[in-house]
Amino acid sequence: MRALVTGGLGFIGSHLVDRLLADGWEVAVLDNLLTGRRSNLAHREGDRSLELVEGDVRDLPTLERCSKGCDAVFHLAAHALMRVSLNDHRADLEHNIVGTLNVLESMAANRVRDFVFASTSALYGEAKVVPTPETYSGVQTSLYGAAKLLGEGYASAFAEFSPLRVWAFRFGTVLGERCRRGAIWDFTHKLMNDPRRLEVLGDGRQSKDYLSVSDCVDGIMLGYQKGGERVNIFNLGLQEQTTVDRLADIVIEETGLPDVRKAYTGGARGWVGDNPVVYLSTERIRSLGWAPRVSPEDSIRATARWTLKEVGWKGR
Numbered sequence: 001m002r003a004l005v006t007g008g009l010g011f012i013g014s015h016l017v018d019r020l021l022a023d024g025w026e027v028a029v030l031d032n033l034l035t036g037r038r039s040n041l042a043h044r045e046g047d048r049s050l051e052l053v054e055g056d057v058r059d060l061p062t063l064e065r066c067s068k069g070c071d072a073v074f075h076l077a078a079h080a081l082m083r084v085s086l087n088d089h090r091a092d093l094e095h096n097i098v099g100t101l102n103v104l105e106s107m108a109a110n111r112v113r114d115f116v117f118a119s120t121s122a123l124y125g126e127a128k129v130v131p132t133p134e135t136y137s138g139v140q141t142s143l144y145g146a147a148k149l150l151g152e153g154y155a156s157a158f159a160e161f162s163p164l165r166v167w168a169f170r171f172g173t174v175l176g177e178r179c180r181r182g183a184i185w186d187f188t189h190k191l192m193n194d195p196r197r198l199e200v201l202g203d204g205r206q207s208k209d210y211l212s213v214s215d216c217v218d219g220i221m222l223g224y225q226k227g228g229e230r231v232n233i234f235n236l237g238l239q240e241q242t243t244v245d246r247l248a249d250i251v252i253e254e255t256g257l258p259d260v261r262k263a264y265t266g267g268a269r270g271w272v273g274d275n276p277v278v279y280l281s282t283e284r285i286r287s288l289g290w291a292p293r294v295s296p297e298d299s300i301r302a303t304a305r306w307t308l309k310e311v312g313w314k315g316r
């Protein structure tokens with residue numbers, strides 16, 4: 001079996017590549033290094049089952065070359081920089097919508113049937129129903145969420161007029177090694193600059209669903225193997241919520257810093273498009289046998305430890 005993984009040099013993508021190789025797949029990775037890093041797959045150097053292509057999903061001919069001979073495309077490449085999109089309104093359109101359309105067109109041209117898509121819980125906006133089921137439809141609060149929703153829509157429509165089959169996974173916040181974005185990364189850098197004061201965006205009461213990357217990848221692979229519909233849409237998340245405030249406390253504990261004062265910027269949201277409560281219903285994927293194994297506390301701690309090492313934390 002051969003897979004193309006777009007965005008395979010990114011955080012989740014590189015873990016998915018590890019899993020596919022371990023499962024015996026041949027893997028081609030297409031990544032433009034926007035946020036990805038070659039070092040994320042440096043441990044695979046010399047692996048003859050892995051091919052790395054530096055290129056862009058906005059470039060259809062490159063995709064047509066990369067998806068040739070594949071059984072599945074795992075499409076993770078995305079511009080996921082929500083706050084950048086507030087000023088750059090075309091970034092999501094170009095990377096995430098045109099990019100996804102190109103992936104689908106290249107698959108149609110090469111008769112590749114299986115499309116596995118990294119979607120997001122951001123497409124629920126500020127959900128009025130929690131735990132939020134896959135059937136919920138809300139008002140969009142970010143260009144990122146809107147673009148992912150459209151990506152799912154395009155894929156579903158392609159499945160109407162071509163042999164394509166679709167698996168879309170909507171996850172909240174994923175944590176683990178190689179995660180160089182989000183609250184833990186942000187807090188660690190702030191504490192390096194000022195070990196006595198930690199700015200927390202919002203009121204700290206935002207409550208999230210911190211899923212470990214190993215559980216995320218397990219969910220993707222299990223849903224892909226067992227989801228037998230033409231279009232399969234799954235939430236992936238935990239039933240346990242953690243506040244941003246608690247996450248900040250764990251990061252502070254891991255630094256060993258004795259006297260950190262937290263300073264809140266205030267308001268229910270950290271930034272425009274930050275949905276204060278992310279709590280997904282996961283009955284659908286659980287009914288196929290998936291169950292997360294890592295608690296949010298453990299994945300926050302493990303990610304904080306990795307981050308401190310990664311940034312060369314020297315202690316107090």
Ligand SMILES: NC(=O)c1ccc[n+]([C@@H]2O[C@H](COP(=O)([O-])OP(=O)(O)OC[C@H]3O[C@@H](n4cnc5c(N)ncnc54)[C@H](O)[C@@H]3O)[C@@H](O)[C@H]2O)c1
Nearest residue numbers: 007010011012032033034035036056057077078118173174
């Ligand atoms: N990390 C999370 O918590 C989370 C939550 C929900 C959904 N997702 C989705 O999961 C996927 C992976 O996220 P991640 O956290 O690993 O992010 P990431 O930024 O680490 O990975 C995205 C990868 O895509 C690459 N990329 C971006 N634009 C590209 C383009 N035009 N052409 C080729 N490559 C391109 C980047 O270089 C990077 O390697 C994304 O689609 C993201 O939207 C992530």
